[in-house]
Amino acid sequence: MDKISPLNIMVLCNQLLYLEALKSLFNAESQLSCKGILMSNPQATSIIKNEDPALLLIDANSMGKKIWNFLYEIRTNTPQIKTIILANNNDPIHLDMAKDNGISGYILKSSPIELLMATIKIVKNGGEFFDRGNYGEAEKDISFEEKYKLSKREMEIITLITNGNTTKTIAQQLGLSFHTIEAHRKNIHKKLNINKVTELIKLISEFDS
Template sequence: MEIKVIIADDHAIIREGLKSLLEKKGICVLDIAQNGREAVEKAIDLKPDVMLMDISMPDLNGVEATARIKKEVPFTKIIALSMHSSKTIIDKMFAAGASGYILKESAFSELYDAIQEVLKGNFYLTPVIARMYVDSNGHAFSSSDQIPQFNKISKKEREILQLIAEGEKTRDIAQKLGVSIKTIETHRRNIMKKLSIFNVAGLTKFAIKEGIIALE
């Protein structure tokens, strides 16, 4: 049975490289997405078996995109393919519904193995990350899904926070999300109040720390 995949990453060289490698293995690449919002739209439209999801993407990050895709297309398996090795970010990705997590420094053979595993209903963690979840006696640590401060803001507020941190103007955010400028301003005030951060520079720093956006 042919495996159907969508690749979501904001770097063209990674998208095209993965597409070529996957197709050589007989895997059908249905499409590619350049940001999280596009990834959600294409997943809903094309319903892939597997979505390869970068985390730090513009417009909508991989964590939020994963949560939306799993809600709309629950059978699609999502594998995070990221440079982030922070346990906090990994926990967020699995809490959103991902089935696998691989670092971009990994060999392609590992990604291929991960695709096979998640399609069997298993979870896959790249070995260097898996070691963070196991103590010296071989017992798995229990992981908290998300840190308390991150949980203070809603999914919609996290989406708006990302756009603010990426430098989007209030008018542009309102237009992109199909709401009024007043609504965005209200969300901005609520975000600042909940996080006790009262300037854009502080919000941007928080977004970087939480993996909502990345420093290029």
């Protein structure tokens, strides 16, 4: 059997410790290979073009408003590179601008690591994911996950369901079998006492309101 080459990721960030932490996280995964660039590097754009990673992960908050010009340049010169943004907030205007700039993924820094990893898989397989957030908000006494005793995997699947994915596409994106996802969905319905996706969306909306 041929050995599967790891997915090449490049992280662009202005904080060295954060950059090294992400590199260590990704390089610990056998299916991922990661390099990093500090945004202060004047050759950043050229390095990205020469390295030609499959996926570019950008710390948006380190760039400020300059990120939109940078993304336009990346999309123009290297349209084959898929991009995921890490950000402190997900204001609708920022999500819209990210989509307009060809971004495939948008993740809050407060989101679980599992969601970031899942997003990488989604983007790798040609999909898109834009994080709605609401993880560990200070004003909430208990999270949705804690209230209904949901596992990290179940929350991951719930997020994908509410973004319009079918059991088949979720299985493909997470690298799991169709029957495994079906089993997770049945457990989720049982825990939440629901029968339909519309009831799931309504329950989440009421919790977040």
